[in-house]
Each structure stands twice: as structure tokens, then as C-alpha cells.
Amino acid sequence: MSTEPLRQEPVPQRVSEARLLELRRQAETRGRVEGAGVHPPGAPFPKASPDSGYYGIPLLKQPQWKWEVPLYFFVGGAAGSAAVIGAMANWVGRDPELRRNARLVAAAGGMISTGLLVADLGRPSRFLNMLRVFKKRSAMSVGAWTLAAFSSFSGATAFAELLNEHFDFSPVRVLGHISEAFSAGLGLPFHNYTGVLIGATAIPVWNRNIATLPIHFGMSGLNSAVAILELMGHNNTALNLLGIGASTFEAYEGLHLEQRGEAALEPLKHGVSGWITRLGGVLSGPAPLSLRLAAQVIGSRNLRRAACWAAIAGSLLTRYGWMQAGKASARDWRLPLETADAPELQAESERLQTPEPKTV
Amino acid sequence: MLTTYRLTEHHTAGGMTRTLSHLAELQPELFTEVSPELAADIGLEHRGWATITTPRGIIQARVMVTTRMRPMWVEGRTVHQVGLPYHWGYKGLVKGDVTNDLLAISEEPNVRIMETKALVCNIQPGRRPQGQAALEELQEQMRRVA
Amino acid sequence: MSANIPDFSLPGSGARTTAFLTDSTLCIGCKACEVACKEWNGVAEDGLNWSGFSYDNTGAVGASTWRHVKFVEGEPQPGFGGAAGEVSSWNFSSDVCKHCEQAGCLEACPTGSIVRTEFGGVYVQPDVCNGCSYCVVSCPFGVIQKNDSDGRAFKCTFCYDRQKVGLQPACAKACPTESIKFGEISELRLAAQERVKELHSRGVHDAQVYDPVDTSVEGTHAFFLIRGDPRTYNLPPQPEVPTIYLKAGWRAAALGSAALLAGSLVAFLASPKGARSRQFRSRGHRQ
Numbered sequence: 094m095s096t097e098p099l100r101q102e103p104v105p106q107r108v109s110e111a112r113l114l115e116l117r118r119q120a121e122t123r124g125r126v127e128g129a130g131v132h133p134p135g136a137p138f139p140k141a142s143p144d145s146g147y148y149g150i151p152l153l154k155q156p157q158w159k160w161e162v163p164l165y166f167f168v169g170g171a172a173g174s175a176a177v178i179g180a181m182a183n184w185v186g187r188d189p190e191l192r193r194n195a196r197l198v199a200a201a202g203g204m205i206s207t208g209l210l211v212a213d214l215g216r217p218s219r220f221l222n223m224l225r226v227f228k229k230r231s232a233m234s235v236g237a238w239t240l241a242a243f244s245s246f247s248g249a250t251a252f253a254e255l256l257n258e259h260f261d262f263s264p265v266r267v268l269g270h271i272s273e274a275f276s277a278g279l280g281l282p283f284h285n286y287t288g289v290l291i292g293a294t295a296i297p298v299w300n301r302n303i304a305t306l307p308i309h310f311g312m313s314g315l316n317s318a319v320a321i322l323e324l325m326g327h328n329n330t331a332l333n334l335l336g337i338g339a340s341t342f343e344a345y346e347g348l349h350l351e352q353r354g355e356a357a358l359e360p361l362k363h364g365v366s367g368w369i370t371r372l373g374g375v376l377s378g379p380a381p382l383s384l385r386l387a388a389q390v391i392g393s394r395n396l397r398r399a400a401c402w403a404a405i406a407g408s409l410l411t412r413y414g415w416m417q418a419g420k421a422s423a424r425d426w427r428l429p430l431e432t433a434d435a436p437e438l439q440a441e442s443e444r445l446q447t448p449e450p451k452t453v
Numbered sequence: 454m455l456t457t458y459r460l461t462e463h464h465t466a467g468g469m470t471r472t473l474s475h476l477a478e479l480q481p482e483l484f485t486e487v488s489p490e491l492a493a494d495i496g497l498e499h500r501g502w503a504t505i506t507t508p509r510g511i512i513q514a515r516v517m518v519t520t521r522m523r524p525m526w527v528e529g530r531t532v533h534q535v536g537l538p539y540h541w542g543y544k545g546l547v548k549g550d551v552t553n554d555l556l557a558i559s560e561e562p563n564v565r566i567m568e569t570k571a572l573v574c575n576i577q578p579g580r581r582p583q584g585q586a587a588l589e590e591l592q593e594q595m596r597r598v599a
Numbered sequence: 600m601s602a603n604i605p606d607f608s609l610p611g612s613g614a615r616t617t618a619f620l621t622d623s624t625l626c627i628g629c630k631a632c633e634v635a636c637k638e639w640n641g642v643a644e645d646g647l648n649w650s651g652f653s654y655d656n657t658g659a660v661g662a663s664t665w666r667h668v669k670f671v672e673g674e675p676q677p678g679f680g681g682a683a684g685e686v687s688s689w690n691f692s693s694d695v696c697k698h699c700e701q702a703g704c705l706e707a708c709p710t711g712s713i714v715r716t717e718f719g720g721v722y723v724q725p726d727v728c729n730g731c732s733y734c735v736v737s738c739p740f741g742v743i744q745k746n747d748s749d750g751r752a753f754k755c756t757f758c759y760d761r762q763k764v765g766l767q768p769a770c771a772k773a774c775p776t777e778s779i780k781f782g783e784i785s786e787l788r789l790a791a792q793e794r795v796k797e798l799h800s801r802g803v804h805d806a807q808v809y810d811p812v813d814t815s816v817e818g819t820h821a822f823f824l825i826r827g828d829p830r831t832y833n834l835p836p837q838p839e840v841p842t843i844y845l846k847a848g849w850r851a852a853a854l855g856s857a858a859l860l861a862g863s864l865v866a867f868l869a870s871p872k873g874a875r876s877r878q879f880r881s882r883g884h885r886q
Contacts, residue, residue, distance in 0.1 A: 185864060
């Protein structure tokens with residue numbers, strides 16, 4: 094197959110004509126052409142194809158929660174754990190001062206949590222609509238009811254505690270113990286249900302971690318509850334043991350996440366969300382663990398206090414990190430378009446070296 | 454070669470549709486459609502700006518590089534097409550340069566339909582100067598061509 | 600094709616399960632559906648930004664766009680159609696809320712605002728929604744979104760108000776080529792299969808119906824007849840309703856709660872009893 098000779102053999106002044114001549118020569122000499130077309134400045138452009146998605150526009154919508162929600166995760170986790178600690182301090186530990194402060198922390202946490210959630214709503218005046226129905230298939234419905242019940246009982250328990258301090262009236266004490274049982278019982282789901290809340294969503298980085306997020310958030314809550322109570326002055330060995338236990342789990346969780354190489358977990362390791370999550374992980378796990386152990390060995394109160402501050406900061410940063418990671422994950426247009434059996438996504442650099450697309 | 458056409462979203466007249474948000478948001482800016490070959494030759498960037506000049510006027514438009522536009526091979530030379538929709542003006546929710554500024558005042562002798570579909574133009578990357586400088590730029594380009 | 604589908608807009612035909620069949624092979628990209636939807640529902644303007652993504656300046660459905668036409672420019676195919684040379688293909692597909700059989704947003708909504716209507720569509724009751732935005736992260740298709748200035752979540756209503764009086768949804772009514780077909784769901788599913796067969800017989804071998812019946816979504820009430828891979832149109836190959844993660848999630852939560860309970864029990868048992876951790880100003884305080 095020969096090409097028609099040109100009427101005038103033009104001296105290729107232009108990129109496109111030079112390319113055209115090159116393609117013709119290739120076709121003449123080799124019988125086939127490599128690649129096609131020209132590459133205007135800025136090529137390859139966004140296009141719609143199975144490999145590039147729909148112009149790289151993300152499919153999923155980003156979470157629209159504001160700063161109140163990760164703070165709520167932190168406060169709720171601490172409050173729920175504090176309720177359980179308070180009950181244990183009461184019945185097993187026989188530590189009335191710890192019981193008192195744990196009850197107060199739980200109640201304050203319950204109230205602050207409610208305020209934070211109402212503030213985040215798009216229509217805060219309609220917050221009571223959360224209690225219109227109970228849907229067990231909605232983690233947020235279960236959570237809303239649990240929060241309502243928990244804050245009621247923890248509030249009642251703290252009220253009984255404070256009343257008892259002033260009036261020493263045994264029916265009040267007894268009612269306080271009863272409501273504390275409910276408060277602690279509700280604190281068990283309340284302190285970690287938020288992990289289920291974000292895990293049972295369409296956001297890839299969250300739902301890929303559904304099996305560990307509830308435990309992770311729960312342990313983070315326990316860590317911060319212990320830290321708050323210790324900073325209030327309590328020296329109970331039980332708190333130290335719980336702190337060591339929680340930090341150990343957090344350290345394990347952090348290592349586990351780092352080891353897993355799934356593409357969906359990228360936001361936990363890269364970018365702003367990666368920095369926040371990693372810093373939160375260090376401050377939640379290795380830092381308080383080593384500080385507590387060192388405090389035991391050396392016998393230093395200051396090291397233990399440092400462990401507490403680290404745990405609180407770590408718990409806060411962890412929640413914000415996961416929220417940012419969720420937003421970054423929703424923005425990743427590649428993830429929802431991969432099928433369940435697809436191999437891991439190529440790294441960005443590999444992607445750019447793939448054969449040039451035929452169109453611009 | 455410059456050719457003009459309509460967009461569905463503003464069809465008939467932008468003067469009516471540019472003030473309606475439902476339609477204005479569907480096609481908010483004047484853009485010119487060029488082939489990848491022309492873009493490569495002249496250095497036009499997709500989503501960048503281009504300045505289009507004819508003896509009568511000078512306008513600027515966003516650049517859309519698309520394979521739907523194809524260069525023609527006429528008498529041994531490449532002739533590129535530049536496509537422009539003409540629905541923008543200086544008022545409305547969305548504003549843009551007026552494509553009709555480029556058109557010559559020439560009419561078909563029989564029914565006096567204006568000549569809009571085939572014009573010669575010059576296209577360059579970049580935005581046009583504003584105000585008096587735009588006229589001077591136009592005159593300068595015409596001097597160079599003449 | 601369209602002549603075989605009876606007119607369902609007659610009032611008094613009873614509440615039947617309705618659906619959209621959006622046939623991209625008939626779509627001309629006129630965006631009448633986008634405009635009709637906005638006009639009927641009074642949806643706000645969605646941003647005056649030129650995207651440069653072919654003729655699609657909308658991007659995606661969301662709080663302020665409930666019908667969205669996608670523009671896909673194909674690669675030039677040598678010698679396909681016409682006299683000679685290459686012809687580019689230009690496909691259009693009108694995107695909408697999928698009204699899933701198992702809807703992530705509906706399951707997630709804690710106020711009970713999102714309900715299934717008698718016509719089978721998924722509907723957000725605007726007088727109940729309090730803008731918690733949990734539905735936003737629960738949609739595997741990225742459809743529903745909270746309107747930040749209004750505070751509530753919005754999406755396609757399936758023109759519930761129009762259907763109640765026996766009318767077609769606004770987009771189906773406005774579509775000039777009847778690319779958006781509206782009718783009883785089983786009839787439309789049949790019509791979709793017949794249309795695919797017809798297209799295949801005409802040589803259009805990449806036509807397919809996108810209706811994820813084999814996933815946890817269990818099919819949608821708005822399905823699409825598209826050419827080529829669904830990923831080109833941002834349609835996920837494996838959408839899942841997020842409730843599939845609940846079992847594993849609550850199991851993990853139970854495990855965590857058990858750990859907290861057991862752990863605190865053990866911790867307090869292991870520590871010396873009656874530890875007075877700090878001086879306490881006692882006011883007749885007793886156990």
C-alpha cells in the first residue's frame with residue numbers, strides 16, 4: 094500500500110504535519126505505525142474511559158460532617174469508657190473518689206456529645222427527629238438512641254452523686270447505683286459504636302476497616318478516659334493497667350494498618366490525612382505505652398502525666414485523621430470503579446508510563 | 454477557517470438564556486473548539502485561552518481540544534477549522550466575548566443572509582488585551598498579514 | 600420501539616412500581632431533562648464553571664443537580680460510518696438517582712425521613728430531614744448530598760408529586776427522543792432487554808443494560824442502557840449497600856465492649872482495694 098505523493102513536498106514547518114509525514118514514513122517502511130496523532134501541550138487530557146473513569150470526577154460524595162463530629166467521637170468514647178470505669182471503681186475497686194469523678198466525666202461527656210451532634214446538624218432545631226424512629230439497620234439511629242439513653246442515665250448518676258455529697262440520703266445513693274448500672278451498661282456500646290457508624294458506609298477507607306474500627310475507637314476512648322481521670326489526680330493502679338492495655342492495642346492497630354498495602358488505605362499514610370493519622374497513632378500507642386512503662390520503672394509522676402497528655406492528643410488526632418482520610422478516600426475516583434476482584438491499583442508513576450492514549 | 458454554530462443550551466439567542474440560571478450553568482463560557490493537530494501546531498492548551506482575530510474584530514475564548522474537529526487537506530495544504538458558538542455578550546449571569554464581532558458585514562445577494570459559516574481567522578494562544586489596546590492589537594495583526 | 604409502550608400518564612391507573620429506563624443510544628445530549636427537573640422542582644443553580652469536559656459543565660448529580668447528562672467522546676474509529684476517514688463517536692447518558700431496591704441512604708437515615716414510596720422510589724421527606732448527612736456517606740453511587748445553605752439532604756424525588764396525580768416525571772416528559780422511558784418496572788426491564796437484542800442485531804455489540812441485580816443493591820429502579828464499559832460513565836461495577844458491613848461491625852463492637860468490661864474488671868481486681876487516690880474534702884461523704 095503506497096501513499097499518494099504530495100502535490101508539493103512541503104517542508105514540515107508545523108508539528109502536526111511533521112508528525113503526519115513521520116507516520117507515513119513509518120507506514121511505508123514498517124507497514125505499521127506506533128502510537129497515533131499528536132500531543133498538544135497539556136496532553137493527555139482528562140477523558141472518559143474505563144481506565145480514566147469519567148474525566149477523573151470522583152463518584153462518591155465526601156462526608157459533610159464538620160469539626161464537631163470527630164470531637165464527638167473523642168468525647169463520646171471517653172464518656173462511655175468513664176461510665177464503665179466508674180461502675181467498676183464503685184463495685185470492684187472500692188474507690189469512691191474515682192467513682193465520683195468518673196461519674197462526672199461520663200455525665201459531662203454525655204451532655205457535650207449531645208451538644209456537638211446537634212450543632213453539626215444541617216437543621217439543628219430538628220434534632221428531636223432523631224428519636225422519631227428506631228432503625229436497627231442504621232448505626233446512626235442506634236447511636237442516637239444510645240446517646241439519648243446514656244446521657245440521661247449518666248446525668249442522673251452524676252446528679253445522685255453530687256446530691257449525695259451534700260445531703261447524704263441513702264435512697265439517692267441507691268438510685269445512683271442503679272442508674273450507674275444502666276449508664277455503664279449503655280457506656281459499653283456508646284464508647285465504640287462510632288467505629289461501626291463510619292465503618293458501615295460507602296467510603297472505602299472506612300468500610301475496609303470495619304472489623305477493627307469499633308475496637309480501635311473504643312480503645313482510643315478508653316485511653317483518653319483513663320488519661321482524663323489520671324490528670325484529675327487519681328493514682329489508682331487499675332487506671333494505669335487500663336492505660337497500658339489500651340495503648341498496647343493502639344500500637345498494634347497502628348502497626349497493622351501500616352503493614353496492609355491496600356490502595357484504599359492510602360489516605361491513612363499519605364497526604365494531610367496520613368500525617369494526622371500517623372501522628373495520632375504514635376501519640377496513642379507507642380508514646381503513652383513507653384511513658385507509662387518508664388514511669389513504672391523510674392517511679393515518676395511526670396512521665397505518667399506526659400503519657401496522659403499524649404493519649405488525649407493522640408485520641409483527638411486519630412479521630413480527625415480518620416475523618417480527613419474518609420474525605421480523601423471519597424475523592425479518589427479510582428476506588429469505586431475497581432471491581433471486587435481487581436488487582437491493586439498501580440502507583441501513580443507507573444500509571445503515567447502506560448502507553449499514550451490514542452485520543453487527546 | 455472559522456465556522457460558527459449554536460449550542461442547544463442557548464439556542465436561538467444568549468440574550469434570552471444567559472439570564473436564566475438553569476441554562477446559564479449548562480454552558481457558562483464562550484469556548485472555541487480546535488483539533489489536537491491545530492493545538493499542537495500553535496500551542497493551544499485545553500482549557501486555556503485563545504485569541505481569535507478576523508479583519509473586523511478580536512475576541513478571546515476558552516480552548517476545547519477535541520477530535521471532533523479535524524484538519525482538512527486542501528490542494529496540498531493543511532487547512533484547520535476553528536469552531537465558535539455565538540451566544541455570549543456583556544450582560545447576564547454568564548458573560549463572554551461576542552462572536553459576532555468577528556463576522557464580516559457581507560450578505561448573500563438573494564435573501565441577504567449574513568455570512569457566518571466560513572471565514573478566515575487567525576488564532577493564537579493567550580488572552581486578548583482590553584480596551585484600546587485590543588484595537589491596536591487587531592490593527593497590528595492585520596498589518597502583519599497584509 | 601416507543602410505540603409499544605403504553606401511556607402510563609393516564610390518571611387513576613393505580614399505584615404500581617415504576618422505573619426509569621434511560622436509553623443512552625437514543626440520547627441527543629440536549630439536557631432538556633436537566634432543565635425540566637430543575638424547573639419543576641425549583642432546584643438551585645449549581646455553579647457557573649466551565650469544566651472543559653466535553654459539553655458537560657455539571658460534573659455529577661448532587662444536592663443541586665438531580666438529572667445530569669454525561670458526555671463521552673469516543674476515540675476516532677477508522678472507516679466507521681460516513682463516506683471515508685475517521686468518525687469520532689459522541690455518546691450521551693443522562694444520570695439520575697438509581698432508586699435502589701436496597702438503598703444505602705434509606706437504610707442509613709436515622710430520622711426516617713428517607714422512605715420508599717408506593718411507586719417504589721426512594722424519597723427524602725424534606726419536612727423531616729434534619730441534615731445529619733449520614734445518607735451522603737452511605738450512597739454507593741454518590742447521589743445524595745446535603746445542601747449546605749439549606750441544611751437538608753436532597754436528591755431526585757422521582758417526581759413523587761407528579762406520579763401521585765398520574766403524571767410522568769418531568770425529565771421523562773421533557774425528553775424529546777423518549778430516551779428517558781418511564782413506566783412499570785417489569786415492563787421496562789423487558790423493554791430494555793428487547794432493545795439490547797435489537798441493537799446487537801444491528802451490529803451495536805457493546806450495548807448493555809446496567810442494572811446491578813447481582814449485588815447487595817439487588818437492582819435499581821432507574822437502570823441504564825449504555826454502550827461500552829459502565830466505568831466510562833462513572834457507574835461502579837460492584838455497588839454495595841453499606842449495610843453489608845453491619846454484621847462485622849457490630850461483632851467487632853461487641854468484642855471491644857467485652858474487652859472493656861473484662862479488662863476493667865481484671866484491672867480493678869488486680870489493684871489494691873480502697874485506694875484513696877487523693878485527699879478529698881469530705882462532707883459527711885459515705886460509700
